[in-house]
Amino acid sequence: MxxxxxxxxxxxxxxxxxxxxxxxxxxxxxxxxxxxxxxxxxxxxxxxxxxxxxxxxxxxxxxxxxxxxxxxxxxxxxxxxxxxxxxxxxxxxxxxxxxxxxxxxxxxxxxxxxxxxxxxxxxxxxxxxxxxxxxxxxxxxxxxxxxxxxxxxxxxxxxxxxxxxxxARDILKRESIFEGALSKEPGGNIYLVELWKDAVAPSNLRSPRSLDDINCIPLKYFLMDVHHGDSLPDFENGKKNVTWIAAASEYRLSLNTLKSDFRFRLEATASDYEKSNFIFIFADQSINIGNILPSGFHTENTNYGQFAWSLDAASETIEDNLILIGRNLFHKNVSQV
The missing domain is CATH 1.20.120 (Four Helix Bundle (Hemerythrin (Met), subunit A))
Structure with missing residues (x-):
């Protein structure tokens, strides 16, 4: 063949x-x-x-x-x-x-x-x-x-x-797409995708995958105050837990809510090259992003949702911002957020 x-x-x-x-x-x-x-x-x-x-x-x-x-x-x-x-x-x-x-x-x-x-x-x-x-x-x-x-x-x-x-929204509602080829973080609620490998090599995903198996700098910072052992905390939205899908490469992260009643998307680059570093966030109107964001972000509100971004950040700043966003997002329930 x-x-x-x-x-x-x-x-x-x-x-x-x-x-x-x-x-x-x-x-x-x-x-x-x-x-x-x-x-x-x-x-x-x-x-x-x-x-x-x-x-x-x-x-x-x-x-x-x-x-x-x-x-x-x-x-x-x-x-x-x-x-x-x-x-x-x-x-x-x-x-x-x-x-x-x-x-x-x-x-x-x-x-x-x-x-x-x-x-x-x-x-x-x-x-x-x-x-x-x-x-x-x-x-x-x-x-x-x-x-x-x-x-x-x-x-x-x-x-x-x-x-x-x-x-695009339909893909994020079809959890079965990811269950067929990907493993959840053991005991947690996040799917992990290696962006440039998994689409063409799903056979490599037969065994459970932990965060340590994914070499993604921004993801590790984002979960630094969240990931303890082999599990991630559940995040309540009404009566349903939230499942996340993280598409990762070494310096880049795309994080989405999967099959959720609310929408949140984070895109980040964390590298030694300041001009390429950024964090972009979209959140629907059910979330108060003011309770999540560090200082220094530009924000825009629309009838559809909220946008926020920070550009050209030094590596230390991007690291601190990702840690704080992850901590605020996962350590609060939706009613607080």
Whole structure:
């Protein structure tokens, strides 16, 4: 039997696991593109403070880079939630139009202001570059009377579309998908998936697997104050215990509630490279994430749920944050959370 035939058999028997792994990897790419966008936002806000000498090239590059990354994020979203594709690309086209209008602004037409600033030997917010940058930042994540008109609003809308996708939600309700090929943590309530191995090698999962068998740095930090011996505590939501599914690799963790009455998702990267580290959290409205999060997280609330993230954290900070989130989440019951 050829390798291709074997892979076809694996996919046929374990398509649920493969679909779960693909969804997890694609969602991770979406978050990486979103993180790059947020870095652009932060850099632009740093430049507007007036401590830098701006040229028009910086501002136009910022616009172009945002547009490119936003397009990559929307592509990821449409792969994950194809039913939302038309709506998302319609909104993306509106943002492209806004970007092109900004790029066509003749910032040098206000020659009087520019000349006055040259004579004074200083660059201020009256310079055309600063004026254009201010307009760009207003488009990115400024206050607007038109809901959904900023890039930040569009990003949140995109998260919602992806997390509401029926196919992805259906996978997380089918515990049998994971029971057929995966073992629970002995005595606990968490399934463990090695993201890059288990989808194509389910035969390796015949014996029970403990947390020590998974080399995942963020998962170990997350459960450092939770995992004692071979068991994890039950987490009550009404009358039902919560089961978790953790998709892990060495530096990355994707944690979801599985077959639960409430929804919680955590994505984290914990490495020695600060720029790649982040924590992203989604929680439905039944959870007060203020009781879970450490300080320093950016939060956004929607009718569908709550989003929170922390980017570019030092390794010590990401470790401390994961330990605290795990402790708060598992050491409280849902009514407290």
């Amino acid at each position: 050829s390798i291709l035939e074997k892979l076809k058999i694996i996919k046929h028997k374990n398509s649920g696991i493969i679909d779960f792994c693909i969804e997890t990897i694609r969602f991770r790419k979406l978050l990486e593109n979103a993180s790059a966008l947020l870095d652009f936002f932060e850099d632009g806000h740093g430049k507007i403070l007036g401590e830098y000498i701006l040229d028009r090239h910086y501002v136009t590059s910022l616009i172009e880079n945002v547009l490119e990354r936003l397009g990559m994020m929307i592509y990821d979203a449409c792969v994950l939630a194809p039913e939302s594709g038309e709506k998302l690309y319609t909104q993306y086209d509106k943002h492209k139009l806004k970007a092109w209008k900004l790029l066509r602004v003749d910032g040098y037409s206000e020659k009087k202001d520019f000349k006055n600033n040259e004579d004074s030997g200083s660059l201020t917010s009256m310079d055309p570059e600063y004026k254009l940058l201010a307009e760009v930042l207003k488009w990115l994540n400024g206050e607007s009377s038109d809901p959904g008109s900023t890039v930040m609003d569009f990003m949140i809308q995109t998260y919602v579309c992806v997390l509401k996708c029926p196919e």
